[in-house]
Amino acid sequence: MAQQQDNPRRNFRARRDILEELSDTELLKRYRFDREGIMFITDLVRDELQSPTNRNVPITSEMKVLMTLRYLATGKMQQCNSDDLGPSQPSVSNSITQTLHALTVPHLIKRFIKFPALHHHELARIAGEFRQVAGFPGVVGVIDGTHIRIIAPRRFEAEYVNRKNYHSVNVQIVFDAAYNILNVVAKWPGSTHDARILQESCLRMLFEHNRVPPGYHLLGDSGYPCKPYLLTPFLRPQPGPQANYNMAHKRTRNIVERGIGQMKRRFHVQYYIVKSV
Incomplete structure (x- = not known):
């Protein structure tokens, strides 16, 4: 045995x-x-x-x-x-x-990342904090796109190559004046333009359907079209009011650029989940 x-x-x-x-x-x-x-x-x-x-x-x-x-x-x-x-x-x-x-389960993301539509007191508070930056009234968010590098996918590989010639997902992100993230859309290939992402997003519908009251708006760079709810800089500003507008616009919108920079420096690995929040 x-x-x-x-x-x-x-x-x-x-x-x-x-x-x-x-x-x-x-x-x-x-x-x-x-x-x-x-x-x-x-x-x-x-x-x-x-x-x-x-x-x-x-x-x-x-x-x-x-x-x-x-x-x-x-x-x-x-x-x-x-x-x-x-x-x-x-x-x-x-x-x-x-x-x-x-x-990254949806209910947990939405607990911390949500745009305050229909919450008038929250919108007024955010607009007041933005106004303290450079005197720009009615701002409830600053918007931009940022590219998150990814491994080349097997399907539709060319669509993920961005203008800097690497594979990425173009992520739409909106900050408030305190660098809190209010909105994220993380599902578009790197070749997609920032303006297209906004056009297809629920965020646009919040403004166009007046779930965010008239008089409140986002600030974006010149890559976005100017809309009643999305203010962009003058491309060739005249001295005086237009130049002053651009200066206040730039100082206020810099929050989104600094916010993205701080996020990427703090977390060198950017994990993305294909969802729209």
């Missing part, structure tokens, strides 16, 4: 307790959030990330969020992330994928 072999025991690498080891300053540097921020994010998706059992030393929800933030913040190779935090490289990869999907 053959001798029965014992089942080999699995060895699990020690996992660091980053939230206890590092100060808030060090957490901000590595993960872009302090401990309170990391716990807030974890609580949003804890139920989706928890393992149904305690077998095989499951990775905690906090650890999954930390690995995902580290990857998004630095673009660091997953093997290095594994070396830093403890879990194996496949576990890191699976955890990042699971966490990204949990963070």
Whole structure:
């Protein structure tokens, strides 16, 4: 009778307790959030990330969020992330994928990214904050497109090549005066013009159907057509009122350019989900 072999025991690498080891300053540097921020994010998706059992030393929800933030913040190779935090490289990869999907479910996105149509007090508040920037009245958002680099898709590959000759998704984004994101449309190939994205978006309908009252408007660059709800700069301004208008327009609209720049510097890996919010 053959001798029965014992089942080999699995060895699990020690996992660091980053939230206890590092100060808030060090957490901000590595993960872009302090401990309170990391716990807030974890609580949003804890139920989706928890393992149904305690077998095989499951990775905690906090650890999954930390690995995902580290990857998004630095673009660091997953093997290095594994070396830093403890879990194996496949576990890191699976955890990042699971966490990204949990963070980008529609109901969670709409909790934080929504345009305040029909909320007159919110529109008035936002317009007041914009007016403090350069005296421009009635502004409830500054709009622009930004390109998120992607791997060349198998289908319709040429449509994703943008004017700078790399593959991307052209993402429409709107900020308020406090750099909060009010609107995102992330589904158009990189070759699509900014004006086309707005024309096909629900945001345009909010203004044209008067769900945003007349007198409120967006500011966009000269790549957009001038509309009653979308003000663009004069291409050849005359000295005086037109030049003053352009100056106030530029100072106010710079918020969207700075906001996009800050977002990309803070998170070197831009994960996009094909949705319109």
